[in-house]
Amino acid sequence: MLKCPLCKQEYLIPENGVDDFKTDFHMNSMLEFIQLQKSFENKDLKKCVSCFKNIEISAYCFKCRDYLCEQCYKVHVSSKMFTDHKSHILRLDNIEAKNMTLDKLTSLTEDPRCHIHDKKEAQLCCTSCGNVPVCMICTYNKHKGHDLHDVTEIAERERKLLEQKFAELNKYKGQLYGLPTKIQTTKQKLHENAKKKTEISTNRYKQQAHEIEDLLVECTRERNRGIEDIRYRRRDKESRITLSLGEELRQVRTKYDKIRKTAKQEYDKEYEEFTNKCDKTNDALLKNLDSLNTKFKNLTTANHLLLNQNEEELTQMVEYCNQVTKRCENLTATTSSILASKDDWTAAQCIPDIRAACVPLIEEMKKDFPELESLSDFVISHKLWSVVKGKNNSA
Numbered sequence: 001m002l003k004c005p006l007c008k009q010e011y012l013i014p015e016n017g018v019d020d021f022k023t024d025f026h027m028n029s030m031l032e033f034i035q036l037q038k039s040f041e042n043k044d045l046k047k048c049v050s051c052f053k054n055i056e057i058s059a060y061c062f063k064c065r066d067y068l069c070e071q072c073y074k075v076h077v078s079s080k081m082f083t084d085h086k087s088h089i090l091r092l093d094n095i096e097a098k099n100m101t102l103d104k105l106t107s108l109t110e111d112p113r114c115h116i117h118d119k120k121e122a123q124l125c126c127t128s129c130g131n132v133p134v135c136m137i138c139t140y141n142k143h144k145g146h147d148l149h150d151v152t153e154i155a156e157r158e159r160k161l162l163e164q165k166f167a168e169l170n171k172y173k174g175q176l177y178g179l180p181t182k183i184q185t186t187k188q189k190l191h192e193n194a195k196k197k198t199e200i201s202t203n204r205y206k207q208q209a210h211e212i213e214d215l216l217v218e219c220t221r222e223r224n225r226g227i228e229d230i231r232y233r234r235r236d237k238e239s240r241i242t243l244s245l246g247e248e249l250r251q252v253r254t255k256y257d258k259i260r261k262t263a264k265q266e267y268d269k270e271y272e273e274f275t276n277k278c279d280k281t282n283d284a285l286l287k288n289l290d291s292l293n294t295k296f297k298n299l300t301t302a303n304h305l306l307l308n309q310n311e312e313e314l315t316q317m318v319e320y321c322n323q324v325t326k327r328c329e330n331l332t333a334t335t336s337s338i339l340a341s342k343d344d345w346t347a348a349q350c351i352p353d354i355r356a357a358c359v360p361l362i363e364e365m366k367k368d369f370p371e372l373e374s375l376s377d378f379v380i381s382h383k384l385w386s387v388v389k390g391k392n393n394s395a
Contacts, residue, residue, distance in 0.1 A: 009360070030337075036060055036092065048072050062088040112345055116142060122345075125151040131158075131348040155344035158351035165358045166335055169328065172365035176328060179321045182372060187314050189376035194307045197378075201303070205296045212289045219285065223278040230274065234267050306378040313375055324364050331357060 001010045002018075014021065046057045049066035057067040061076060063085040068076055076082050076089060114120045114135035122133030128146035131154060139148060241260055245253070331354065338350050 004357070009357075036090070050075065057092065059092060060090045061085055062090070114138060122151075124148045125154045125345075125348050127154065131352060133345065151344045151348050155347035158347050158355075159339065162335065162339070162347075162351045162355055165355045165362075166332075168362055169331070169358055169365070172362060173328065175368070176321065176325060176365045179369070180318055183314050183317050183321070186372055186376040187311065190307065190310050190314070190378075193377045194303065197303060198300070201296065201299055205292065208292055209289065212285055212292065216282065216285050216289075219278060219281050223275070223282075226274050226278070227271075230267060230271050237263055237267075303378070310375045310378060313371075317369060317372070324361070327361055328365065331361060 002013050003010050043056055045054050046067045047054050048057065048069040049061065049064050050072035051069060053069065055069045058070040059068040059073040059076070060066070061068055063082075068089075073089070073091075077086055112122050112133045114122050114137075115132045116138055117135050120135035120137065123136055124134050124139065125131050126134050126138075126143050126146050126148055128148075129143065133151070134143050134148065238260075241263065245260075248255075334350075335354055338346055338354070
């Protein structure tokens, strides 16, 4: 399998290898143009096709498909033997960027050879086989009964179809190029909302923590007051008992010993019950505070996880958008170059594949990401606060 750099689709390599793929006349012209330009700029020494000398070349014959030195160039353009070559000869000093274009270069090249009989020039274009060039022999041989047309007719039709598809492509460019801005705005909203929710959670945590701490302080105060009251009443009671005992010590010592014992048991029990009650309240409040701290920590962790998840999805959208944009720009550049060349064979060969590549690209450019707005925020459960409030009231 081979992935096409234009449409990113995978295609099965033919049985005889990549040589069985259709010829890309447009790319061949561009490569040939670059090679000729470098040869001229570097003043390379090459073998002349006529005299076979390694010498600085002066021209290139597209009929011979080889270089000519200055002397052989003059013979080439003046000899009747090479009359049909004259319109296909290029002086290399005319290949500078300011003097030569791909359009002019195309006019110098020969029509392509038949894709089966490489020594025969192609006279027709077979649309049944993907617009391949064919010679007259093929019309009653391998391509007999196929849909054969003049290449100019096919090229004009393909150009019109490509212009329609190109207009549809441009229709969605604005939406595609605007998507990164929308995603960036959504990211900004996400961080703003996360910051606000963190502040809200922190404030509620502090409020609840302060309430519990205040209750702990009040519980301690109530404990101290209660213990002091019990101690005071106990001392008072013991004083009165002592006075009574002093007055009736001799007569009723036994009686007051029993009374003292009973009083001690009574207040010991009250003291124990009261301190137990305070301990339970204190333990409940401390447990409540620990629970609040744990839940707040879990909530903070959950918020951070949701933020990272949303941000990761947005980053994936940006990467997807960048990939589609690059494909769109590559396709646009290739299309503009092909249309500018005005070469019929290039149009007939390349435009159907470009139109096919436009179809999946346009479908991906239409994608509007309905989930984008929802990624700017996330939901935080407020169950924590109601639970804490309920515990505080019960405490």
